[in-house]
Amino acid sequence: MLELKEVSFAIRKDGEDVPLVDRVSIRVPKGHFMAIVGPSGCGKTTLLKTIAGLNPESGGALFWDGRDLSKEGDFSPSEIGYVPQFSIAYDPLTVDESVEAATRLRVRCEDTEELDQRIDRVLEETGLRPISDRRVKVLSGGQKRRLGLAMELVSDPKLLLCDEVTSGLDPRSEREIVRLMYDLSRKDGRIVLSVTHSLAHLELYDSILVLHEGRVAFHGPPDQMTHYFSVNDTEEIYPRLATQPSERWHSSWQKHSESYQKMMDKNRARLMNTGELIVPAAPGADEPAESKDVALPGFFTQFATLLSRRWRIFFRDRGQVFLQLAIILIFPVLVTIFSEKASGNIRRFSDTRSDDLMAEIQEQQSVRSDQAKVGSAISGIIMFQVVLLSLMGSNNSAREIAGERPIYEKEKFGGLRPSAYLTSKVAFLACLVIGQSLWMAFFVNFFGTFRGDFIQHAGFLLLVNAAMTAICLAVSSLMRTAEQASLLSIYLVGFQLPLSGAVLALPESVEIFTRPFISAYWAWSGSVEALQTQVHDAVKSVIDTSLSAQEACLYALGAHIVVALIATWAGARRPQWD
Incomplete structure (x- = not known):
């Protein structure tokens, strides 16, 4: 009662x-x-x-x-089962897949046979069996309500x-x-x-x-x-x-x-x-009821279910797949278009001192001209890669949690562990980050050449993408709507370039406060420090911003990732029901 x-x-x-x-x-x-x-x-x-x-x-x-x-x-x-006003199923999934995912997230089944029996029973009870292979997005309003009921009935x-x-x-x-x-x-x-x-x-x-x-x-x-x-x-x-x-x-x-x-x-x-109403005997009666609480599945079962579902949704969303392919293919091409300017030679100063003063002045001017031309191009191309990867990171995760917040809150109410949910998001986004960053590094290096330690440069590209992805995931976790999360993420990426100091040096009184929070600066600075000595000197000759040691850059980007994940965890645990 x-x-x-x-x-x-x-x-x-x-x-x-x-x-x-x-x-x-x-x-x-x-x-x-x-x-x-x-x-x-x-x-x-x-x-x-x-x-x-x-x-x-x-x-x-x-x-x-x-x-x-x-x-x-x-x-x-x-x-308890709670069917809210909004849809609790993902449009790209079928009815059967939605009920199966709900069962795997809420019920610990001994084997596949028990899982199938529970799914079949629920589909039968709600009259969804004939349309079990239909996608959620094509269901009528009444069918979606039946699906919402079915997804709650899996735990009896x-x-x-x-x-x-x-x-x-x-x-x-x-x-x-x-x-x-x-x-x-x-x-x-x-x-x-x-x-x-x-x-x-x-x-x-x-x-x-x-x-x-x-x-x-x-x-x-x-x-x-x-x-x-x-x-x-x-x-x-x-x-x-x-x-x-x-x-x-x-x-x-x-x-x-x-x-x-x-x-x-x-x-x-x-x-x-x-006989119109049959109520099972209460515990303690002559025939005790055998009902008992359904056990929740473990962390790894929930994690595997969420990750599998996320990839299935990703590949069925053609718009998202095409966008990711376009970004991965077009962004590196944009970088290589400008890479030719960075491939020029930098003349060295003559080892012998000339008695002709005018010739020596002309030599110095030529060397500085080469340094300015090549150094500026290399610095700009590195920052271009960094900013593009920051934009990729924003696109990866700005809507990742906020866009499905109502469904996540409902699943959390039904027993989903926030740790399993967050881990599945990190695993999914890590695949995107690794693929985007390494492809950018290899493509640009193949059609151009990074004039320094390629491994270190690729590592910094990977870290800046991971940092911005983690930061925007935190934003997505803390914001109430996907629109708010997207807007704030765009602002964060937009301020990366001007506040990095790579193009125009900031006053020291401002730089000391902004630099710790700008992922683009640390990735750019670390990559510049990985350049060959002559190229590194050329870049330093055209910038006013001081560079940081590679170790400091690594620690700073690592701190961005860790702090962002902590903020994401806090946002994922906090209830945000409307």
């Missing part, structure tokens, strides 16, 4: 506590199908999230099978919370979904709570909870609603609620609640006597 006793949830606004859910008290027995209805903004979804534990109650207590959830721990992931939850799963559906699809939820409530004593704004198909529910401004205005059988509110039709209930303040409706309900509870108890007894 689920029981709420004077449960409240309030937010702080303008220095005062504003209750969104106010002193809600209800009892919901096993095998019960209840609708939560009320005008927009009355607290329906807020109450559902409070029951789920997403909103910490500010007053009262919630009990599940006699267990005080506020004192004895929240629901285990297998006890005893409490299923559904938030507006019928909104936006045509009347036929709405009735089919309500009927499906009704059937689900009749299996294994499952409680199903459905938040809905619609007042259609109420006859399928065992009880209706009507909220008004966060307070209970009614909780009883659906056939008693019109009588209680003194209206002729259920569509008149919402206008009727607006005629009195919520406190008056709540006070009135408290006077009549016991009589309506007795009606619901009688209806429940009748359904059990006729």
Whole structure:
């Protein structure tokens, strides 16, 4: 049984506590199908999230099978299923792949046979078997709602919370979904709570909870609603609620609640006597129930599932694949177009001193001219590679977490370990970073020549790409929307060039504060230090910015990566439900 006793949830606004859910008290027995209805903004979804534990109650207590959830721990992931308003499946995947991934992330199966049986059972229960090979993006609204239910049923939850799963559906699809939820409530004593704004198909529910401004205005059988509110039709209930303040409706309900509870108890007894409702025996009875919590899969199972799913989504997104190929192919070509200027010879000063002063001056001017021409070109080409790889890093990860945040939060609620999720992201992005960086280094060196230690230069290109990828992944983890993450990541890349000092030296008073945070500077400086002596001198002759030792550059880029991953971890662990 689920029981709420004077449960409240309030937010702080303008220095005062504003209750969104106010002193809600209800009892919901096993095998019960209840609708939560009320005008927009009355607290329906807020109450559902409070029951789920997403909103910490500010007053009262919630009990599940006699267990005080506020004192004895929240629901285990297998006890509860939560179907939010948004889609919890990825468009490129098929129905079967979506259910399989949900099962692998939430249920520890002994073998493949058990996994297949669980998937087949859920597809059968929700009527999705005939369309199991269809991609999510081509499903209708009703089919997506069925898929959302299926992905929650893989762990056999005893409490299923559904938030507006019928909104936006045509009347036929709405009735089919309500009927499906009704059937689900009749299996294994499952409680199903459905938040809905619609007042259609109420006859399928065992009880209706009507909220008004966060307070209970009614909780009883659906056939008693019109009588209680003194209206002729259920569509008149919402206008009727607006005629009195919520406190008056709540006070009135408290006077009549016991009589309506007795009606619901009688209806429940009748359904059990006729066999329409079968509730498994509770533990401790003559025939103890054999239900037990479904064990969560281990870290490596979740990691492997997430990584496999991410690659599958990547290769099915043609736009993303073409973009990555275009970047990998075009960016190195852009660099090589300008590399010819960096291949020129740098004349040396003559070992013998000339007696002709004019000839010596001309020689110095020629050498300095060569140094300026070649040094400037090499410095610019190195920075060009660094900035392009920074741009690749931004493209790799700016939307990686923020773009799928709602799905991630939902999967985390269902038992997904943030560590497994973050590790899968790092593994996926590491493959992109290594491929992009090494290809850039080898391509440019093959069609041009890096006039220094190629291995060190390639290492710095790899590190700057990894650093910017990690930084933008942290941004993606900390931002609430993909648009915010993308915009901030673009700004970060945009400031790499001017703040690096490679083109125009910054004042020392500014440089000392900006340099530690500019990945492009450390990769550029480390690569310049890897140049041959004569070429290195040529570059130094045309720049005003001081260079740092290679060890310092390595440590700085490594620190960028580590700090960014720590920030990503913090953002991934922090709840960000809307």
